[in-house]
Amino acid sequence: MSILSRRDGPRADSAPLIEECGDWRVGAACLAKDPELFFPLGTGSEAVAQTVAAKSVCQGCRARQACLEWALGRDGRGRVRGEFGVWGGLSETERRAERRRRSRRAVRPEAAA
Numbered sequence: 001m002s003i004l005s006r007r008d009g010p011r012a013d014s015a016p017l018i019e020e021c022g023d024w025r026v027g028a029a030c031l032a033k034d035p036e037l038f039f040p041l042g043t044g045s046e047a048v049a050q051t052v053a054a055k056s057v058c059q060g061c062r063a064r065q066a067c068l069e070w071a072l073g074r075d076g077r078g079r080v081r082g083e084f085g086v087w088g089g090l091s092e093t094e095r096r097a098e099r100r101r102r103s104r105r106a107v108r109p110e111a112a113a
């Protein structure tokens with residue numbers, strides 16, 4: 001069975017595994033959660049509540065920063081990896097804002113201040 005198996009759930013002792021295999025997903029707090037929680041549909045109150053619930057899982061995730069960086073990155077075809085859903089504790093709207101902020105900072109470093 002893979003160490004990334006959802007059936008195992010999050011591993012409290014995952015830090016050594018993360019170092020060993022270099023894969024941040026080993027420490028993901030969402031491994032034992034329903035993946036659909038992280039992909040709310042629509043913009044209504046149910047979707048907002050679902051986003052809040054997903055973000056609360058991310059708050060306690062030791063892989064949060066690595067997850068966010070992965071989601072902000074692009075795949076081999078130049079497509080944004082984490083276009084939809086909650087990744088790294090941010091909604092898709094918040095990640096778009098973060099990408100814009102980083103782009104501005106790359107073009108005009110003084111804009112970061």
Ligand code: SF4
Nearest residue numbers: 028030058061067088
């Ligand atoms: S930050 Fe959130 S979405 Fe990313 S691995 Fe952790 S729990 Fe999952």
